[in-house]
Amino acid sequence: MTHATSRPDGLPDFRNPPLNEVVLGVQFSPVKGYQQIYAGEVWNLFKPEYPQVQEMPPLAPEFETFGLSSPSAKINLVTGAAHDRFWFLTSTGDELIQFQHDRLLHNWRKVGDETNPYPRFEAMLDRFRSELGKLQAYMAAFSKPALAITQCEVSYINHIDVDSSRVADWLRFASFTNEPDDFALNFRQVIRDKEGRPSARFNCEAATGMKSGNRQTIVLTLSVRGAPNGPEIDSALDFVTSGRNVIVSRFAELTTDFAHEKWERIK
């Protein structure tokens, strides 16, 4: 079945947003019978559009859980015999698939002189849907159900060139009486469903950085992570779409009118 995703009318929109990278991802239960030796066959599913490959260290399993307020300690378990993560890249490197035995992610990113256009979320989601479908069809040869999705994520990474301006000119939540030389802030918020039950978690990270040409930059990373309502692909894509809507709305709330003018807000 072919889907065509459309953008919700009320969502804030910018002609020239400071987006540097967007990531859509799912985590699924390891498929019984699949072994790393088959990773080349998985690459073959995507090779016409993603002819380059790179090997990366694996991502540890992650799950959003809710209950007592926890300090978000990072604890990872590693067994030793971990599967690699593979990047399958387009010829220009601006889009890539990240694959490992329990993850599939689709990234768009700025490359080179950073003038490559953002394809927009809807186009990315349609590609991600197609890629998940291909992987599911491939994995079905090993066991069924092929992909039992346990966790979804959507992340928007913005690079805000601040030059000599104040942080508060750009971010509503970072106003300093005496401007710091540098900073790193992060906060998390539980997203609740209509019945008030926790359904996902919104994460905001902001940190100063320096890009080439000594350009001072704020890297603002907004993510939504959580479990989809069901383990199938459609539920995962619903989660990713809802997460994107949260991120875009929160981005508009967390940034200033001055910034919106610079980024040419149109809605």
Next chain:
Amino acid sequence: MISTGASKVSYLPERPNIARRLLIEPNSFAWQDAAVARLEELVRLEKGWDGYSASPVSLANAAFALQMLEVICGVDSAPPQIVPGFEGDLQIEWHTLKGDVELHVKAPNDVHAWRFDCEGGAEEELDLRNDFLVAAQWVNEVSEHPIAFAAAAA
């Protein structure tokens, strides 16, 4: 880190490196050390560890269990007992003079919770997904030093 960072950024101040091995930040609690050590032991079990054909605890179940414990256990929580299951699953248990709590992690987002209240003699069972506030309350109620629960809930 799922971002791929094609644009080079030097962070000011430098951000902490994300370790690929076991990493516990300095604010870890006492129960965490014991739970991590036990879970690492269980994911390394040999196939057939029970003398039959039991599987080791799956990494996904162990990781989920750890992230479940993070939102159940308070600062002073006693370490739970962690018992491997037959099919890569595991059970997490607290047993005190006040009562018993058992959480069976069948798979990520699929947990069967059971408790027994020694004072009232009542049993209760629930199926939980990723919201463990009720389980946190049960564990608090059977602990020797219960906390002011409402203030600690997220």
